[in-house]
Amino acid sequence: MATRVLAPNTIGGGLPRIDGPLKVSGGATYASDHHLPGMLYAVPVCATIAKGKITSLDTSAAEKMPGIQSIFHRANIGRLYRTSPAQGIYGYLDERRPPFEDDTIRYYGQYVAVVVADTFEQAQAAAYAVKVTYSGEKPNVATHLKTDDEPKVESSRGKPEDAFKTAAVKVDETYWTPPETHNPIELHSIVAVWDGQAFTLYESTQGVVNQRIVMAQMLGVAPENVRVISRFLGSGFGGKLFVWPHSVMAAAAARSLNSPVKLVISRSMMFQNVGHRPRTQQRVRLGTTADGKLVSLQQDYLNHTSILDEYEETCGEATAYLYSTPNLKITSGVVHLNVGTPTAMRGPGAVPGLFAIESAMDELAVKLKMDPIELRLKNEPEKDESNGLPFSSRHLTECFKVGAEKFGWSQRTPEVGSMKKNGLILGWGTASCAWIGGRFAASATVDLKSDGTARVSCGTQDIGTGTYTILAQVLSEKTGIALDKIEVVLGDSSLPEGPISGGSLVTSSVIPAVSQAAQGAIQMIFMTATDGDQAAFAGRKPTDLAFTNQRVHLKDKAPETGFAWHEILQKANVNAASGSGRADEYFGGPEAKEKERYSVHSYGAQFAEVTWQPEIARLRVSRVVTVIDSGRIMNPKPARNQIEGAVVMGVGMALLEETKYEPRSGAPINNNLADYMVATNADTPSIDVTFLDYPDKVVNEFGARGVGEIGLAGIAAAITSAVYHATGVRVRSLPARIEDLIGHSEAGKLRA
Amino acid sequence: METFKYTRADSAAQAVQLAGQSQTAQQGAQVRFVAGGTTLLDLMKLNVERPATVVDINRLPLDKIEKLPDGGLKIGALIRNSDLAHDPTIQSHYAVLSQALLSGASPQLRNMGTTSGNLLQRTRCPYFRSTAFACNKREPGSGCSAIDGENRTLAILGTSQHCIATNPSDMNVALTALEATIHIQGTKGERDVSIQDFFLLPGSTPQKENVLEPGDLITYVTLPASRPGAKSVYLKLRDRASYEFALSSAAVVVEVADGHIRHARVALGGVGTKPWRSVEAEKALEGKTVDPRVFREVSEAALRDAKPQSQNGFKVELAKRCLTHALTLATKSA
Numbered sequence A: 001m002a003t004r005v006l007a008p009n010t011i012g013g014g015l016p017r018i019d020g021p022l023k024v025s026g027g028a029t030y031a032s033d034h035h036l037p038g039m040l041y042a043v044p045v046c047a048t049i050a051k052g053k054i055t056s057l058d059t060s061a062a063e064k065m066p067g068i069q070s071i072f073h074r075a076n077i078g079r080l081y082r083t084s085p086a087q088g089i090y091g092y093l094d095e096r097r098p099p100f101e102d103d104t105i106r107y108y109g110q111y112v113a114v115v116v117a118d119t120f121e122q123a124q125a126a127a128y129a130v131k132v133t134y135s136g137e138k139p140n141v142a143t144h145l146k147t148d149d150e151p152k153v154e155s156s157r158g159k160p161e162d163a164f165k166t167a168a169v170k171v172d173e174t175y176w177t178p179p180e181t182h183n184p185i186e187l188h189s190i191v192a193v194w195d196g197q198a199f200t201l202y203e204s205t206q207g208v209v210n211q212r213i214v215m216a217q218m219l220g221v222a223p224e225n226v227r228v229i230s231r232f233l234g235s236g237f238g239g240k241l242f243v244w245p246h247s248v249m250a251a252a253a254a255r256s257l258n259s260p261v262k263l264v265i266s267r268s269m270m271f272q273n274v275g276h277r278p279r280t281q282q283r284v285r286l287g288t289t290a291d292g293k294l295v296s297l298q299q300d301y302l303n304h305t306s307i308l309d310e311y312e313e314t315c316g317e318a319t320a321y322l323y324s325t326p327n328l329k330i331t332s333g334v335v336h337l338n339v340g341t342p343t344a345m346r347g348p349g350a351v352p353g354l355f356a357i358e359s360a361m362d363e364l365a366v367k368l369k370m371d372p373i374e375l376r377l378k379n380e381p382e383k384d385e386s387n388g389l390p391f392s393s394r395h396l397t398e399c400f401k402v403g404a405e406k407f408g409w410s411q412r413t414p415e416v417g418s419m420k421k422n423g424l425i426l427g428w429g430t431a432s433c434a435w436i437g438g439r440f441a442a443s444a445t446v447d448l449k450s451d452g453t454a455r456v457s458c459g460t461q462d463i464g465t466g467t468y469t470i471l472a473q474v475l476s477e478k479t480g481i482a483l484d485k486i487e488v489v490l491g492d493s494s495l496p497e498g499p500i501s502g503g504s505l506v507t508s509s510v511i512p513a514v515s516q517a518a519q520g521a522i523q524m525i526f527m528t529a530t531d532g533d534q535a536a537f538a539g540r541k542p543t544d545l546a547f548t549n550q551r552v553h554l555k556d557k558a559p560e561t562g563f564a565w566h567e568i569l570q571k572a573n574v575n576a577a578s579g580s581g582r583a584d585e586y587f588g589g590p591e592a593k594e595k596e597r598y599s600v601h602s603y604g605a606q607f608a609e610v611t612w613q614p615e616i617a618r619l620r621v622s623r624v625v626t627v628i629d630s631g632r633i634m635n636p637k638p639a640r641n642q643i644e645g646a647v648v649m650g651v652g653m654a655l656l657e658e659t660k661y662e663p664r665s666g667a668p669i670n671n672n673l674a675d676y677m678v679a680t681n682a683d684t685p686s687i688d689v690t691f692l693d694y695p696d697k698v699v700n701e702f703g704a705r706g707v708g709e710i711g712l713a714g715i716a717a718a719i720t721s722a723v724y725h726a727t728g729v730r731v732r733s734l735p736a737r738i739e740d741l742i743g744h745s746e747a748g749k750l751r752a
Numbered sequence B: 001m002e003t004f005k006y007t008r009a010d011s012a013a014q015a016v017q018l019a020g021q022s023q024t025a026q027q028g029a030q031v032r033f034v035a036g037g038t039t040l041l042d043l044m045k046l047n048v049e050r051p052a053t054v055v056d057i058n059r060l061p062l063d064k065i066e067k068l069p070d071g072g073l074k075i076g077a078l079i080r081n082s083d084l085a086h087d088p089t090i091q092s093h094y095a096v097l098s099q100a101l102l103s104g105a106s107p108q109l110r111n112m113g114t115t116s117g118n119l120l121q122r123t124r125c126p127y128f129r130s131t132a133f134a135c136n137k138r139e140p141g142s143g144c145s146a147i148d149g150e151n152r153t154l155a156i157l158g159t160s161q162h163c164i165a166t167n168p169s170d171m172n173v174a175l176t177a178l179e180a181t182i183h184i185q186g187t188k189g190e191r192d193v194s195i196q197d198f199f200l201l202p203g204s205t206p207q208k209e210n211v212l213e214p215g216d217l218i219t220y221v222t223l224p225a226s227r228p229g230a231k232s233v234y235l236k237l238r239d240r241a242s243y244e245f246a247l248s249s250a251a252v253v254v255e256v257a258d259g260h261i262r263h264a265r266v267a268l269g270g271v272g273t274k275p276w277r278s279v280e281a282e283k284a285l286e287g288k289t290v291d292p293r294v295f296r297e298v299s300e301a302a303l304r305d306a307k308p309q310s311q312n313g314f315k316v317e318l319a320k321r322c323l324t325h326a327l328t329l330a331t332k333s334a
Ligand SMILES: Cc1cc2nc3c(=O)[nH]c(=O)nc-3n(C[C@H](O)[C@H](O)[C@H](O)COP(=O)(O)OP(=O)(O)OC[C@H]3O[C@@H](n4cnc5c(N)ncnc54)[C@H](O)[C@@H]3O)c2cc1C
Pocket: A674, B032, B033, B034, B035, B036, B037, B038, B039, B040, B041, B042, B057, B077, B081, B103, B104, B105, B106, B109, B112, B113, B114, B115, B116, B117, B118, B119, B120, B121, B168, B169, B170, B171, B216, B217, B218, B219, B243, B244, B245, B246
């Protein structure tokens, strides 16, 4: 059931998404929209302790309830496996063990059973009736992270301790970011189908190929016997990159019962069973000369992870190359808590990391009595000092200059509370953004068809970001075929292997593969055009031909003298000329091939204005200006949409979001969308987005690095710096709450 | 969610008779009325409410707003919150009520929620809403998980050692400042209860939140005639700009003559175990000049008995700022 998306012109042109009409009309089929004959419904039973053992599991009452097909748990789920180590970009998952592996509970909500019934309601009712007893212990969900483990050195140069000791001006502070839950509106869902030999899995996933490989291993079947389909996604934010246990449960149940099984997890399970951004605790030490030149930068960070899995939130990701300093050290560590396994969430590592680094830079600017932009410009490096490589394309200075102009930064007076407008106190803050650049390996196929249409396919997926549209654009650009004659097929693991939708890298990754596939298809047309006596260019060699404005002609003659490409196919009675393309992964750095060794990253500058009404302790974000340097922008519409969305998410990160683990039970206590607060429309500031649009040709022929996560990289620090400017309160532990601003922050949250 | 029987009442009498079968009208009721369902169904899905019978009262003719001979207003129990908020008389004469309603929930929820349902909405205490925890309100005698737990949003006024849950409604705060009366039809006939007496403090029986007995149907709410010179304001403070319950709110009705306060009614929300009428503030305001410093003193008086918990100490200061500012707004152009 391929979803056909037909495209209507091209690169950089602001084309609307080609899948838009399907989405607004309800025609887009998401995973849980699949209804199959005889389909059963699964509802998991979750542990109500966070640490301890299951002492008994009694399903007898539940089994007798109407419509119950089976209740699976450790004793009867059948054999499930762990995966072998990941290879290349596939084979990843965060919670590494299969469901129900033992009777030990290590986090609140851990699955202990799954009920399968004729209807969802019956399954839900019976799930409540499964009686589980536990011997529980007090869980560890500490908010202050501590470890005795030796810190791991992530990056190091010079003698940072010594330089810090003798620095003229210093900042030494600790910053915290809380656990955050992705909460895409589409819940994690799967419809699992077993035909006696093979699985078809309709999944809400950001990586169909990875999902296929991991699911095959965990279910113990050959990879060709698993097909994963994810045509549309109601967003993921990283939470749907990898396999989570509910998918394995649903597939095992489908196999056991020989019926399709649908499992959609509940909103409360979203907070416990499918990952989150872990808490980070980061000590940052900056030392400068009296005039603000960095002499030492140290970042020592910890993040929490689950009891069994080692998830590292790489907070130092952007630190080592962001500023010029001869002395630097970044160390990391993880702390195992009774929480579910964390996972990548939009801008993993760099986003919480830059909150700390950029907040510290703002504190430094205050100490130096220097403009925060000037401080950053003063420390702009000429090359990547972590590895000595040149930057492929870096325009951070220009981001600040353009942004400052748009924002009106020159009007800023630095004294706390000194700016006012309409009776409100204004606060202005700014921060740098940085994010990875490069490519994942990707393959693609292009078919040029005799009816004049074309098809491009890739085993990647569109997670709502515009991938369908980008592939159509690339093919149109390479062939001149109108967008409305191009069909894009994605979201199926049986297609040529494509990348996970992660790292904001899909656009950059698919460009070379699609481009090569298009060339390949054109080559096939040349061969067809010269093959045999009846061929259009009988007696000529393929190398004699050229392809111009969709016409195939002799290189030494004008295009008009030739044929339209599909006429060649028609004449030869060939349905389609197919080409395939593949490009390897590329992330620059010292590991790259000699001529390709660059430091490849995206940059940006963000500016935030807050309004503060001390008389009612009301703080709101009123204005955000973002300037992004992420290479060539393939399509400004979805690109802008990504940054705007990130800004809204950043308002939530700075002021609202925090998953609270109840200290005695370990339960995420605000496990619903009323109590876990994200920014609403009313909290959305006016948002101004500018793309510098400098192509980075090291990455691909169009110079597109991709855009998405970068928009969240600086926003929290820009906002909390603005909060300091308005209120005089420096919030080092997110989110910045009312109680922090009115001097009552003893409550509820960790303080330094 | 558990299996339940659904019936539709065609008359108030029938509704009363059906609900009269219940052993209690409080937590654990075997029979529940459903109006908009935005509280009830939510809690049924969480297994916090487990009625065996749900009586749909949406067909009862209780959806009108009528003027009373004494100049007051009679508000049907089943008027939707959004309709009530946009009613021209409410907007012109009882602005505080319209503002309170519009500050609550979301447009979708307000389109469903009703006067009586809003009056009876349940606390948002997270432990009440999850059967995995001890909670005296849900299971009397089991203990209160909030006192030593997550209590940032809970009450600082009217609490007991058994329960510190906040009454979350915005509407109730406005109705309290407006001195509303609740009209009830029960198995023994009809009766009127002032909103002040309608809600109960938790004391040692937090499961009992109001005076309703089995069978009791709220039929309408009346408001006394509005005072011609009075101005009213609802101010709600919270973390985000919409779709959040009050951390602190204030409903004030004030009449100013010659720079002095002639009449004042003050109620606080987000801080009390019931919609919190502050007689202390009203007394402190009587006859005073319009002056922010006075308002701050009045706010101090209103919060004098506040008992903060481990995480909600900031609410004391927030409530003071809220009341001070609400009074400032209500007396601005007067
Ligand atoms: C996500 C969310 C956010 C919200 N935010 C806010 C907010 O910010 N501020 C706010 O004030 N409210 C808020 N609410 C609560 C909302 O206002 C209430 O849920 C709504 O007003 C309840 O009305 P209803 O008619 O749907 O009640 P129902 O759910 O139908 O009934 C509630 C209770 O009242 C009983 N009942 C109803 N009518 C009668 C009657 N006539 N006689 C006797 N008993 C009766 C029912 O049996 C039930 O026990 C929010 C709700 C949700 C779900």
